[in-house]
Amino acid sequence: MRKIVLCFGFAFTLISCGSALQPVNESNVPPTPPAVPKTPKPDPKVDQVTMVLPDIKKMTSVQKTVEFLASDELQGRDTGSLGIEIAAQFIETRFKNVGVQPYFETYRNNFDAKGKPAFNIVGKVEGNDPKLKNEIIIIGAHYDHIGKGRPVGDDTIANGANDNAAGTTAVLALADYFAKAKSNKRTIIFTLYSAEEKGLLGSKHLAKSFKKKNITPYVMFNIEMIGVPMVGKDHLVYISGYDLSNMPAKFNEYAGEKVIGFLPKAKEFNLFRRSDNYPFYQEFGIPAHTISSFDFTNFDHYHGVGDEADKMDFSFMETVIQKIIPGLERMANTPSQEIKMNEIKN
Template sequence: MKKASIFISALMILFSCKEYTKANAQESKKLKETTEEITFNPATIKKHLYTLASDEMEGRATGTPGIEKAAQYIENEFKKIGLTYFNSNTSYRQNFEHNGIKMFNVMGVLEGKSKKDEFVIVSAHYDHLEMKKDGDGDRIYNGANDDASGVTGVIALAEYFKKKGNNERSILFVCFTAEEMGLIGSKYFGKGIDASKFVAGINLELIGKEPKTGPKTAWLTGFERSDFGKIIQKNLEGTGYKLFPDPYPKYNLFFRSDNASLARLGVPSHTFSTTPIDIDPDYHKVTDEAETLDVNVLTETIKAVAIGTTSIINGKDTPTRVTIE
């Protein structure tokens, strides 16, 4: 009788192991299929990047003709994709004035299905610095990495999720103005929303260079302040891409990009980045040109954001509210 019990137990363990292995194999296959079907065209990514960081945009400083050109480009892309206006807006612009300067955030919505009243915001800032007033040589701060790369990501993700068509939650794609002046655009936006309806904030900043964490990696600001980053890490398992906590805690980066304006309202809003900022020679320099970026890094990072945030977009996961000390 004892031998029979041992034999039955062994069979049960063997069956369980087989079922576990089978389940893992199915999950791995599903992940692989999901990863393979997510494609972003590097040529299109390059087009957005090089247009937004071109000399024609004259640095995209807030309140200048250059930023107007950038806004028009973003609006045209949102229109082609088929995004709708946010709330009661009659255009993609959220107009306001600050210190006598007329400003505007550019926003478009992809309405959700079963949870359309819950929003995920995907953002980047489309402004940069003024041109040098005088001097020889290049005087244009093109801001390719900071943050034409992020805006490129916003546009590409909008197109991807529109084609995918399975977002249970609504997605608000926003290109903020006046980030370089102190997060002015995102602060204004935050004053006019019901923060409880925003379940996550995905901000993209400086995502066009390989980080010191290695190829096919990115890092996330404020990683310890919610479980947002852990959700992303889980979704990226098996894809060959990894997400790390911010390796630059001394720079206080969590509060230095537009995610902070929403995070202060309790929204689990974090910034993705790839740039090794401690050794980057182009940050806030006229040398921040499109040619200094790696389009493949930019494309892979956008793809990773798409995969990593899918369970939040489709309503399966809800990040914990962010903690602000």
């Protein structure tokens, strides 16, 4: 178990995946969206705490980021916990240091998570083209996890390194890149969701927040569980909802190689509906997909206490991040919107 020493002092109010995987029949008809929950008032009983983060400038590597987010001190990043507050402050500091601006008045997008105050972290790198900057690309991942898992010996912390410190780390790395490169004509919004593990609550809330503001994104690109390589594949990651849009083909064209492929298990288990891409498809009908390298054979610690940083293949993660940058960069710069939903044949 990786430990990182943290120091605490009094200052800020602590504000405060998905279900088990079962195979289901593929369907492209979205269910009726649930009612928008009301944002709860702050709980006066919650301890007021903040933390003195480690030197963030020394914690930007893929390995150090995963090790921090998946450390025992964060206690599995359960929604509403001190651990997820620490993770949020880390993400906010990373955004601020590199020049990623808050999308809203602050980085936090507050919502109710089944009675617990929760928040997404949302930043932006504005596009540099006067017209195309109004066409938004969303890059996201969930940063929460389940907190505790079934004990193994005296270990009860479900650290969530692969699920989904890995995806969160990739989003932070991509935010670092685009904030420094300033190469994107379209605006890119970087989104880290809470309460994914409680039913995609964070991404549902953010999608509805955009809907209320009459914001229709161009595409949504979600990253989930990319900590270990797939077995025997000719591509680095697969994409959920592979046949629903032309994103896989266009992305590989943009990248100049086969980065994204198809995984039959993803369709069998309908992963398209089981991650934070789905609420954006529900609300807007746009190309909204999740990439992952979890292929059901290469990782035995899903929602378990063994999902720790020392199980991650950091070299592989770095390769994935580097290989997806050209695809995303081209996506952010094409003169017209080339990525489109496919026609559904009955």
